[in-house]
Amino acid sequence: MRAVVTGGAGFVGSHLCERLLTQGHRVVCVDDLSTGRAENIAHLLDHPRFSYVHQDVTQGLEISGRVDAVYHLASPASPRDYLRLPVETLLVGSYGTRNALELARRDRAAFLLTSTSEVYGDPQVHPQPESYWGHVNPVGPRSVYDEAKRFGEALTMAYRRTYGVRTTIVRIFNTYGPRMRADDGRAVPAFVTQALAGLPLTVTGDGTQTRSLCYVDDLVAGLTTALETGVPGPVNLGNPEEVTVRELALAVREVCGSASPLTFLPRPEDDPRQRRPDISAARRELGWAPRTPLTEGLARTVAWFRATAPLPGEALPTLV
Ligand code: NAD
Secondary structure, three states, X not given: OEEEEEOOOOXXXXXXXXXXXXXXXXXXXXXXXXXXXXXXXXOOOOOOOEXXXXXXXXXXXXXXXXXXXXXXXXXXXXXXXXHHOHHHHHHHHHHHHHHHHHHHHHHOOEEEEEEXXXXXXXXXXXXXXXXXXXXXXXXXXXXXXHHHHHHHHHHHHHHHHHHOOOEEEEEEOOEEOOOOOOOOOOHHHHHHHHHHOOOOXXXXXXXXXXXXXXXXXXXXXXXXHHHHHOOOOOEEEOOOOEEEHHHHHHHHHHHHOOOOOEEEEOOOOOXXXXXXXXOHHHHHHHOOOOOOOHHHHXXXXXXXXXXXXXXXXXXXXXXX
């Protein structure tokens, strides 16, 4: 199979490229490096079945030669990134998704959209099943991401209904692992880098808000299975085990063997209080469930951050 991965130089995309290569496929990674990093794919550039195209997918997606699958991941994903790139986020969710769908339509390729748990907004139903329509503030600062993904889902379904494109929508919940950017504002990389440096761990609010964290290897296994199975979705992919942000900070501190104290910062606007996927559909339709326990995933993540730690004197991130 020849697969195009938009956003392939990002955190999740680079792990997906690796998995597809391991499965014997050819991979075309398309990225503009706006939030991704060349280092994430540097080790793949010499691979005979891997190629990299530097392209902003809102401007077009010209790929020569037949394509069998399009994994559409390109989008700023962390709150810090999409708040910094609000218009770009809406454009990649709209024009970018259209261009990726057109590529799939051209070659009758399978298409997968990586949507997000953020389509549920600040949910009023727990855990969130796919049938829940969400509780989104359409004009708040986070709406640029939530609404871009909701539009992307609608466009994907319109291409399926109108042009018969074989589409799959997955809604990804918080994912963590090696290659997250230390400064992307998400809890795991912020806590890990702070704990390794012996600095206070910056918890937002009182830390009782919850997250459900899926290890990246488990997630990418879900992505490839979803595309191969061809289920239309949407299907939630995430870890139903819920932890409070405070518990997460303590777990990171323990894995790092750090004595850092916790400090508490104001909670960002529209920050969801509780997030937990209902993954019955993924279990039933894909035979998928996360396997990696939090402590094991954190240990692998911490090992990666230790190996790539900033030099003394380099700026350390704070959590937004
Ligand atoms: P990331 O920022 O690490 O990766 C996104 C990649 O897309 C980056 O390499 C970036 O350079 C690229 N990109 C952005 N705009 C582009 C454009 N216009 N043209 C070409 N490339 C562009 O984020 P990630 O965490 O790897 O997320 C990947 C996908 O998964 C995103 O679509 C995100 O919305 C979705 N997702 C991720 C999570 C998570 O917890 N990581 C949760 C829910 C959904």
